[in-house]
Amino acid sequence: MTEAVLAVNAGSSSLKFGLYPRQGAALWTGQIEGLEAAGEAAFSAALQRLLHDCTQRGARLLAVAHRIVHGGEAFIAPCRLDAAALQRLRALAPLAPLHQPHNLDGVAAFLQALPQLPQVGCFDTAFHATLPAVERALPTDRALAAQGLRRYGFHGLSYQYLAQTLPQHSARAGGRVLLAHLGNGASLCALRGGRSVATTMGFSALEGLMMGTRSGSLDPGVLLHLLRQGWSADALEDLLYRRSGLKGVSGLSADMRTLRASTEPAAAEAIALFTHRCLREAGALAAVLGGLDAIAFTGGIGEHDAALRAELAAGLAHLGVRLDPSTNSAARGDRVAAIHAADSAVELWVVPTDEGRVAAQAAFSLLDA
């Protein structure tokens, strides 16, 4: 039987998984939906079925690798998870309320249902452990830094996948590279020598770009204003994480496809704001890098939305960015594709991400060590 690792990305209502052999693509990927209403017994039954299916597919499961959004100061490399680690990670839940509780509920369910199997945690924040001090610091009272108030960065599994994939396609991958992970959550990462040197998400997964339902950066004065009007912390959290972004601005949907298909002016406004924010932050990271050698797009929007890629490329024309319209519109997100014109000073790539592959590979390394 093929040795395999099950990579799990437990979200608020679904559990996405992939069964990975040591090398190459997933043997099997899938999604279990409707978990929020299902209860613990149903979850445990679903996991037992999953385990049974793995065996049916000729795979011997060695471990389960979990994507965990926040690793805080302490978890900067993949590690085996037990009840004590889980408890420490629970303390970070307020910093990533859309993700961390569900990620950890997923781990707890697997620990209970499959106690014989190693559970491995892989942290979105870990890829950004290389951020320099000026990227990590918050420009406020330095006493707050002692409480762990600093910038971390997220989407690390996705960025690691791109950082390891791009060199197979581009001789520029070791240079000044801008990675754009544009999905439900969205962020940018600046790479130099394949390492993260700047990123748009910070202390929480709220900073930076406008997202599906999250605001991204906004003037902290807005929060003070709302607090003085009597808004509670919970109400602010709901606004910033769930009722902002594409959904909040359009009043229609968080889904880029729905907005592209809509004739409502508010849908166009939401897309324009999303695009503007991307361009603004891309310009900032290009300045940090001192110019660009390559840009790579990933995530549901980055991989599929040719119009957005074209607008960003047009906005960065002053840096010598030239898109090739035909390869751009032909890129489907099913393979790595170059989309720059022959005379572009900056290479442009679409790289379909595979966070599960990165998590599985970390689990194999840990088991082999």
Ligand SMILES: Nc1ncnc2c1ncn2[C@@H]1O[C@H](COP(=O)(O)OP(=O)(O)O)[C@@H](O)[C@H]1O
């Ligand atoms: N063909 C497409 N054109 C434009 N946007 C798309 C397309 N396919 C998916 N998307 C967008 O990608 C986003 C979801 O990205 P994804 O990376 O799958 O999210 P997550 O993994 O964070 O749930 C949604 O806004 C969706 O509309």
Ligand SMILES: CC(=O)OP(=O)(O)O
């Ligand atoms: C960190 C984050 O925003 O993740 P996602 O894009 O999966 O929501």
Ligand SMILES: [Mg+2]
């Ligand atoms: Mg995602």
